[in-house]
Amino acid sequence: MSETPAIEAFNSVETWAEAIAARLAETLGAAVRDHGRALFAGPGGSTPAPVYRRLAATDLDWSKIAVTLVDERYVPETSPESNARLIRDVLLQDKAAAARFIPLYTPEVTVDRAAIVAAKALGDAGGRFDAVLLGMGEDGHICSMFPESPTLKTLLTPTLKPTVLGVPHGRDGMAPTLERLSINLPYLMSAGRVILGLKGAAKRLVFEEQYQGDPKTQPIAALIAAGVPLEVLWTEEG
Numbered sequence: 001m002s003e004t005p006a007i008e009a010f011n012s013v014e015t016w017a018e019a020i021a022a023r024l025a026e027t028l029g030a031a032v033r034d035h036g037r038a039l040f041a042g043p044g045g046s047t048p049a050p051v052y053r054r055l056a057a058t059d060l061d062w063s064k065i066a067v068t069l070v071d072e073r074y075v076p077e078t079s080p081e082s083n084a085r086l087i088r089d090v091l092l093q094d095k096a097a098a099a100r101f102i103p104l105y106t107p108e109v110t111v112d113r114a115a116i117v118a119a120k121a122l123g124d125a126g127g128r129f130d131a132v133l134l135g136m137g138e139d140g141h142i143c144s145m146f147p148e149s150p151t152l153k154t155l156l157t158p159t160l161k162p163t164v165l166g167v168p169h170g171r172d173g174m175a176p177t178l179e180r181l182s183i184n185l186p187y188l189m190s191a192g193r194v195i196l197g198l199k200g201a202a203k204r205l206v207f208e209e210q211y212q213g214d215p216k217t218q219p220i221a222a223l224i225a226a227g228v229p230l231e232v233l234w235t236e237e238g
């Protein structure tokens with residue numbers, strides 16, 4: 001039976017973001033010291049910007065750190081929906097401007113072809129994340145693992161190799177509204193450190209309702225059942 005993760009609560013976005021950035025920096029710094037390089041993967045969305053700002057200002061040997069995304073909308077960086085755009089605008093600034101960025105999006109003919117290209121690029125960069133930051137949507141999606149998506153079963157299969165998959169848009173108005181790219185569960189299982197950053201009362205409720213659910217249909221339950229070393233840091237401030 002997997003351990004239920006404790007939820008660490010913070011009384012402001014400031015202290016929450018500070019704590020997450022400090023943990024990520026500690027892990028990335030140790031990987032650079034021990035292996036001469038580090039690989040970090042983070043989310044898009046509305047949650048991570050305060051963490052990225054603090055991380056970007058941290059003294060690390062960023063020239064030895066590669067940064068990628070845990071998921072991406074299948075749109076170019078010129079789109080406001082692009083997660084890469086957030087990474088470039090907020091994280092790859094200040095001291096972190098020296099880091100190398102590995103995008104998941106490339107303008108291939110299909111999203112599945114782009115997923116193959118991204119999987120190869122991540123494999124070439126080491127194939128294992130030293131540190132991962134995750135966000136979660138209010139529908140419980142993590143990365144682009146959407147509860148109703150036909151790709152969910154493959155994304156949540158723990159016995160596959162770490163890879164990137166194309167995710168079709170949902171039918172009849174179901175999420176996601178755009179095609180996407182997502183890392184799979186084995187990438188999270190093999191990561192050195194995985195932090196889930198949550199903001200607001202609604203997301204805490206979703207987390208508490210879903211983590212004991214069916215690991216075949218609930219991404220959070222799947223992560224816990226697979227033994228992903230999840231650290232959950234939450235602030236009520238939305």
Ligand SMILES: O=C1O[C@H](COP(=O)(O)O)[C@@H](O)[C@H](O)[C@H]1O
Pocket residue numbers: 042043044045046047048070071072073083134135136137138141142143
């Ligand atoms: O679509 C996405 O949503 C989730 C959660 O986003 P948020 O706006 O609720 O913080 C995010 O983790 C993911 O990377 C993104 O593609």
